[in-house]
Amino acid sequence: MKLDVELQQKLLELANIERSLGVEVSQELPEARELVQLEAQLDRTRKAAGSARMAVDDMELEILRIQSDERKLRARERDDKAQLTAATDPDVRRDLEHDLYAAKSRIADLMSELQEAHNQIHALRNNVESHGAQVSELERKVEAARRELDSAQAAHEARPDSSQRLAELRAELPAEVLAEYDSVRHENGVGVAQFTNRACGGCYIQLPPASVNHIRTTSETLLPQCPDCGTYLVR
Ligand SMILES: [Zn+2]
Known part of the structure; x- marks a missing residue:
């Protein structure tokens, strides 16, 4: 196909615009993808923060349970001691001493459980705090990503209308060239593309050396196929 070199660039621009319009509708803005990823991350972090909070709640209940058990055992200890001051029967005394020993030993166990629970709740509270900080950080990032998406969408909507440019380009190109371009584009969805190095910009195939040589040696006012x-192909 014969076409002046400067018009070849216009034909290529026309083909590129028409080709890009075909995919534009389904194209997602990268800012939208980024926002979706951040929102998912925020969601996961909020759930983890919730679990961390629940672990603290559970441990607080555990501490209350230990303290309540301790109070009951101390009462039992006092009661055993009081009864021992009055009891004279050796069997009764033996039973009371046995019970007193059991209560004291259980209290000692509870005290070490309580110490362990206090250590754990300290770590768990730190965990809640760090999750809270992560959530706040992600909330800020999501907010920023939303603003970026808004401005990207605004820029996308305000972009110059390509239909006007297409009309300008078509007005400048010879009718028979447009007819040929439209016909090939109808067949393969591309019509005209850039020849880059050794590859066709339409099908992206690396061409064999003989074809590359033929394309390179074709007169510059002719468009090889x-x-x-x-x-x-526009060189
Ligand atoms: Zn090709």
């Missing part, structure tokens, strides 16, 4: 997909 990709031997594979038929796309006209």
